[in-house]
Structures are given as structure tokens and as C-alpha cells.
Amino acid sequence: xxxxxxxxxxxxxxxxxxxxxxxxxxxxxxxxxxxxxxxxxxxxxxxxxxxxxxxxxxxxxxxxxxxxxxxxxxxxxxxxxxxxxxxxxxxxxxxxxxxxxxxxxxxxxxxxxxxxxxxxxxxxxxxxxxxxxxxxxxxxxx
Numbered sequence: 001x002x003x004x005x006x007x008x009x010x011x012x013x014x015x016x017x018x019x020x021x022x023x024x025x026x027x028x029x030x031x032x033x034x035x036x037x038x039x040x041x042x043x044x045x046x047x048x049x050x051x052x053x054x055x056x057x058x059x060x061x062x063x064x065x066x067x068x069x070x071x072x073x074x075x076x077x078x079x080x081x082x083x084x085x086x087x088x089x090x091x092x093x094x095x096x097x098x099x100x101x102x103x104x105x106x107x108x109x110x111x112x113x114x115x116x117x118x119x120x121x122x123x124x125x126x127x128x129x130x131x132x133x134x135x136x137x138x139x140x141x142x
Contacts, residue, residue: 003071004071004113006071006073006101006109006110006113007085007087007099007101007109007110007113008108008109009085009101009103009108009109011085011087011101012085012086012087012099012101013085013086013087013088013140013141013142014047014085014086014087014140014141015083015084015085015086015103016043016046016047016050016083016084016086017081017082017083017084018039018042018043018082018083018084018102019081019082020076020077020078020079020080020081020082021078022078022079024077024078025077025078029077030075030076030077031075031076031077031078033070036070036072036076036102036112036114037068037070037114039082039084039102040068040070040084040100040102040114040116041116042084043084043086043100044086044098044100044116047086051137051140052137053134053137061120061130061131061134062120062121062122062123063118063119063120063121064118064119064121064125065116065117065118066095066117066118066119067115067116067117068114068115068116068117069114069115070112070113070114071112071113071114072111072112073109073110073111073112073113074104074111075111076102076104076111076112080104080105081104081105081106082102082103082104083102083103083106084100084101084102084103085100085101085102085103085110086098086099086100086141087099087141087142088138088139088141088142089115090117091130091135091138091139091142093129093130094119094120094121094127094128094129094130095117095118095119095120095127095130096117096118096130096138097115097116097117097118098115098116098118098141099113099114099115100113100114100115100116101113102114
């Protein structure tokens with residue numbers, strides 16, 4: 001199994017500050033694996049809100065996560081200060097893949113790097129094209 005190389009800080013187009021919490025640590029004294037996905041989701045949601053993409057309510061688009069993953073490069077744990085770097089790895093007709101790096105305490109490379117692949121669906125849960133306005137906003141992370 002080949003091990004990916006972490007992307008450098010300048011490969012990411014936007015950054016969202018995140019704070020680890022005491023409750024994030026597990027019995028081994030580092031952050032629990034499930035917390036990484038929660039941090040990725042929080043960073044992406046905050047970025048969407050900051051850029052005018054509603055995530056709740058009648059104006060929100062319904063993006064469903066269809067795949068996600070994470071590669072771990074070094075331990076993270078409370079009280080680390082994190083920055084989540086975001087970059088658009090792929091933009092398709094109805095889907096996109098957001099790559100996310102968790103940088104701890106100002107490091108030049110991420111301690112963990114993951115992704116969310118999402119598909120826009122209509123009320124019948126069928127894939128539907130991403131409209132121009134959100135496509136333009138997502139494109140700022142290319």
C-alpha cells in the first residue's frame with residue numbers, strides 16, 4: 001500500500017481556524033479518529049457559510065457526501081490550534097471533491113489530509129447539475 005505525500009500549505013486556497021477540545025482526545029492522548037471527519041465537516045460548513053452558500057433553510061442546496069477519507073501523518077490532540085486548508089480537488093457537473101488539510105500549530109504540512117466528495121441532489125435524491133452561482137464560489141478553491 002503506497003503512502004500519499006502530504007500537500008504543502010500553498011496547495012490550499014482558503015483556511016479556516018479550528019480549536020481542538022479536551023473531549024477530542026482519546027485514551028491514547030491524541031485526537032479520536034471520528035473527530036477528524038467532524039473537523040473536516042465543520043471547516044467545510046464554515047467556509048460555505050462565509051462564502052454565501054446556505055447550508056440550512058429553503059435556499060440551501062442538498063449536497064450529499066458520497067465518499068470521504070483521511071490520511072494521518074502525525075498526531076493531533078488538545079490543546080493544538082488547527083487551521084483547515086481547503087482546496088477543490090475536482091468539480092464535475094453535479095459533484096465536487098473538497099480536499100482538506102489539518103495544519104497544527106502553524107506547521108507547513110498537514111498532520112492529516114482528507115476529502116469529502118459530494119453530489120448535489122434534487123428532492124427525489126437524483127443527481128442534478130450544480131447551478132452557476134455555487135459553481136463560481138466553489139471554483140475559487142481551484
